[in-house]
Structure formats: C-alpha cells, structure tokens
Amino acid sequence: MPLNTPIDYGATKPFSKRVAEVLEQRMPELVVSRMTKKLRPGKVLVDWSQNDEHKTTATVYSLRARERPTVSTPVTWEEVAACHDQRDEGLLTFEARELLARADEQGDLFAAVLSVKQHLPALR
Numbered sequence: 175m176p177l178n179t180p181i182d183y184g185a186t187k188p189f190s191k192r193v194a195e196v197l198e199q200r201m202p203e204l205v206v207s208r209m210t211k212k213l214r215p216g217k218v219l220v221d222w223s224q225n226d227e228h229k230t231t232a233t234v235y236s237l238r239a240r241e242r243p244t245v246s247t248p249v250t251w252e253e254v255a256a257c258h259d260q261r262d263e264g265l266l267t268f269e270a271r272e273l274l275a276r277a278d279e280q281g282d283l284f285a286a287v288l289s290v291k292q293h294l295p296a297l298r
Contacts, residue, residue, distance in 0.1 A: 194220035
C-alpha cells in the first residue's frame, strides 16, 4: 500500500513489523509475521521486512516471473470471502489476459488508494 506522505523507512519498517506482530498475536491460526517456512503453511505471511529501500517488491499489476506468469491483482473483499468459503485460491489467481478483461469490467480497483493521504500513527 503506498504511503503518499513524507516519511521514511526508519518509521515504516518498525510500524509494519508491529502491525504484523499484533495480527499474529490476535489471529495465530491465520497470520504469521516470521519468514520461517515451517510456520507458514495455511497462513498469511505479513512480510513487514519488505519496508526497506533495498527491496525490490513487486507492486500491483506486476507480472510474476514464472512459467505461468500470473499478475499481482487488487481484489474485492467479496472475492476474498468467496475464496475463503470455497477454499479455492484459484479464484484469486489472474493471468494477464484475464486482468485486461477484469479491468474493463471493474475498473482499476487500486486507483482509490493512490489519492488517499495516509499518515502513520505513533507506535505504542
């Protein structure tokens, strides 16, 4: 998520680490904040370590460098719920040609994020 106000990684990295830890504490059956592979099966990794100027994280609409290049795609909460209910991660997997049709139909689901001014709250 873009942080489109003046701030640096000295603030975003500790903030994102704390958010990841709180999520993991509150939902240990769903969330993990540590990279250890044995902890991750069936859980969402909140990778706070990507908040660093030396990382090359893919952003929205980036193609993944794989044999089947899927696209990093914004989704709706309804789509997330359907994926969860049906236990089918394929519902949230999109290839480039699918994304173009999806954008024609739904518009740019990420656009609103770019215009919201965001500020990090102080850590407690």
